Amino acid sequence: MAVLAPPAMRRSGPPGRSRAPRRRRSWTGWAFIGPFMAVFAFVFLAPIAYAVYLSFFRTKLIGGTSFVGAQNYRDVLTDPQFWSSFGRVALFLCVQVPIMLFLALLVALAIDSGRLYGKSFFRVAVFMPYAVPAVVATLMWGFMYGPQFGLVGSLNEKFGWSLPNPLGPDWLLASIGNIVTWEFVGYNMLIFYSALQVIPRTLYEAADLDGAGQLRIIRSIKLPGIRGALLIATIFSIIGSFQLFSEPAILKSLAPNVITTYYTPNFYAYSLSFAGQQFNYSAAVAIVMALLTAVVAYAVQLRGMRKERQS
């Protein structure tokens, strides 16, 4: 889910409109991009087309595979398990993403302010969890949460606290949110920090001369200056949340009764395919989810761009 997409597009110019008029249109470019596009067609375009194709059929024990038109889609849209999983990731998204991005922004601003002791240590250390595989992160946090030799248990025992069970039904989603935040806060921090670094320092000096305080500089110069980065981080966090899979799948062995086979949409699609052999229905679930993700990401992008134009 590592992507820092478009804003630089404006800088390097829209594709096709070359800055250097000398450049001839030729096939040489294809020699360089050809290999990428060939593999891309095989692992992206073909599966998408195949998923769409599959989603229009249904296999029955008796009668084999037959074309059912949009029936799978109608079923998905009225499937309470699908909507339950969708509601869960939507809730996750509305709570976890803002918290994570806010923390990432705070750390990026703190490091960028130049007022920290040991700022490069901070930058690298907070980023480090990104290099930890989701599997290891989940196992690790799972152990810390867990009943067997968890920290929560030891803390309760040691200090007589009564912290709730992080793997219980009330807290599990928050516990997953914590794992995801831990994994990606440093990555987002780094995106914000890189964007902050590009803002011309002379702007701060000018604002300083005008008597603007630090908070004012943050609000009027820094935040507008990294709007593009904020937008992209938001969009990719949204996509990431909708794709939630590894963390619940791995925690399932610790909380088998809380994590259902339809805990998240992806987990649902996975269970349908690999436990239920319902490949056609699973393809429809995946496509509906991809479309919903695209709609939400697009809406956020439009909103972000409208704000940009207003300011």
Place this chain on the structure above:
Amino acid sequence: MTTARTRKRSTLLTALTAIMLVYSLVPLAWLFINATKSQASLFDSFGLWFSGDFALFTNIRDTLTYDDGVFVRWLLNTLLYVVLGAGGATALATLGGYALAKFDFLGKRAVFAMVIGAVAVPTTALAVPTFLMFSKLGLTNTPWAVIIPSLISPFGLYLMWTFAAEAIPFELIEAARVDGAGELRTFLRICVPLLTPGIVTVSLFTMVATWNNYFLPLIMLKDPDWYPLTLGLNSWNDQAATSGGQAVFNLVITGSLLTILPLLAAFLLLQRYWQSGLAAGGVKD
């Protein structure tokens, strides 16, 4: 970086930011501390301090030799997937990014639109159809099923494109052409050296993506002999929950530590490259 008057450092701000530092590092400390404990003392000691004998080296030995050294096999598999998958992804992204930045060709807009669109498609949505396709082609349960999908990194392509646009002046390419150098030679001899920070950045990020991949191998591979580390560790962890399975939590923890060390080391050693690569090629507005 800062203005001529060096800004005053603030203890308060450092202390506040240190909370995030603690949050980021405590789980890693927990992992290290508990990798030094035997299975027995894992259960009866406080998680954030050492206890019992210092069993780290015993644990490492046990991890590497358990079940006929299957961990080493998983490590080698992971390396294979990383070298071919991430290495190939970096090569394809570098070539493609260079083409997008420095050539004008028919269909360039379409290429751009497709790749950006592809980023928004959840990779897991692709997984089921990819699995079905690959199983028809007889590729599932082979290393290719993991390597081939890893070859595409839209993020890498994007990063190399922006990086190449800035790092390579058109004049240089023109000059090489005038001197009669072929396109490939120009690229390899002149452009690749200029692209090095971008290439290191993209390799690191594709390496993390491949090393950490869980979902793709999970659906593609049945045979534990082809598992990467992530899948293997999880299977050890699940073992405790199966009836008759032996609980090997100390090995899961030590194995996790061994799994993350190479990546942490790579990021620490190559900081200079990836930080400059990300800053130059990454997010600008």
